[in-house]
Amino acid sequence: MSENISLKKLEKRAFKTYHDDGTWEAGVGLFMVYMALYERLFGTVEPEAIRYLLLGFGVSLLLYAPFWALKKYFVTPRLGRVEFSETRKKRSKKAIVIVVIAVTLTFIPLIATILIKNSLVDWEGYRYPHAAIEIGAGIFIALVMTLIAYFQDFDRLYVYGVLMGMTMTTTWIIEDTYPFAIAGGIIFATGTFFFISFFRKYGRSVDEVADDHI
Amino acid sequence: MTTSSRNEESLNPVEKIDKLIHEPSRLLILANLYVVKRADYTYMMRQTGLSMSNISVHLSKLENAGFVDIIKEFKGKKPYTMMALTDLGREAFDNYRANLAEVFEKLDD
Numbered sequence: 001m002s003e004n005i006s007l008k009k010l011e012k013r014a015f016k017t018y019h020d021d022g023t024w025e026a027g028v029g030l031f032m033v034y035m036a037l038y039e040r041l042f043g044t045v046e047p048e049a050i051r052y053l054l055l056g057f058g059v060s061l062l063l064y065a066p067f068w069a070l071k072k073y074f075v076t077p078r079l080g081r082v083e084f085s086e087t088r089k090k091r092s093k094k095a096i097v098i099v100v101i102a103v104t105l106t107f108i109p110l111i112a113t114i115l116i117k118n119s120l121v122d123w124e125g126y127r128y129p130h131a132a133i134e135i136g137a138g139i140f141i142a143l144v145m146t147l148i149a150y151f152q153d154f155d156r157l158y159v160y161g162v163l164m165g166m167t168m169t170t171t172w173i174i175e176d177t178y179p180f181a182i183a184g185g186i187i188f189a190t191g192t193f194f195f196i197s198f199f200r201k202y203g204r205s206v207d208e209v210a211d212d213h214i
Numbered sequence: 215m216t217t218s219s220r221n222e223e224s225l226n227p228v229e230k231i232d233k234l235i236h237e238p239s240r241l242l243i244l245a246n247l248y249v250v251k252r253a254d255y256t257y258m259m260r261q262t263g264l265s266m267s268n269i270s271v272h273l274s275k276l277e278n279a280g281f282v283d284i285i286k287e288f289k290g291k292k293p294y295t296m297m298a299l300t301d302l303g304r305e306a307f308d309n310y311r312a313n314l315a316e317v318f319e320k321l322d323d
Binding site for chain 2: 010081084
């Protein structure tokens with residue numbers, strides 16, 4: 001009997017359970033849809049600080065907050081508390097390192113824009129073809145998400161990574177945010193589907209199922 | 215070699231199997247604890263499909279054998295009961311797996 005119990009699969013299954021509720025995806029998807037529509041909704045609001053900080057960043061956080069609360073107060077109590085092994089923690093740390101490196105690399109052109117005129121994002125005097133940056137950015141995002149998916153054993157993130165990469169490239173090429181809204185909608189819908197599945201499986205509180213007999 | 219002596223030889227690995235671990239529910243509990251550092255009752259219930267009372271009964275036996283530690287702690291004012299495999303429990307589970315592999319290897323076709 002124990003010959004057929006793969007401990008590696010057991011551990012992976014247990015860890016994946018903590019991603020299968022869909023709340024993260026639903027929150028990120030909604031965030032993407034909002035960011036895609038935000039310029040259309042508030043593009044003329046002045047001053048810029050209010051527009052970017054409050055209506056952009058602030059509202060995005062407010063939109064994600066319910067999903068964070070759902071995860072903390074509904075999902076986690078129904079899944080139970082677990083402390084994963086050191087091996088798993090090391091894998092998760094690698095994913096964090098990738099995110100830090102990716103964010104740092106992304107900020108370099110942004111800082112260049114601020115400090116140096118005629119920088120990468122100033123199209124005049126631009127040294128490289130536009131397409132190289134647009135396609136490169138898309139590939140970069142897809143690659144980062146793929147690595148995070150690998151270290152977090154989050155299979156759907158492979159697909160989201162490719163989707164986000166394609167979205168980034170398309171958005172820059174057509175100079176419109178519709179691809180962002182569509183991708184966000186797909187991710188939100190997927191997250192919602194998984195949350196409904198989770199709710200149907202684990203919707204009853206622990207007290208209600210405590211002494212059900214299998 | 216006579217049939218009876220051949221059968222005696224092949225039965226020995228079976229006798230080494232730890233009967234405490236070999237019970238299906240306890241095996242499930244130990245296997246799930248083996249792959250994590252520690253977990254609570256709710257996690258164990260969700261992963262194994264066993265009821266809370268079932269888990270309690272089996273955990274008592276495993277705790278008495280020294281295979282599992284039951285840790286009561288607080289997060290703020292909320293109490294939590296966590297369970298973790300002891301070093302003895304890990305060793306026993308490793309031995310169990312090795313013994314079972316030996317049993318299957320030595321079974322006659």
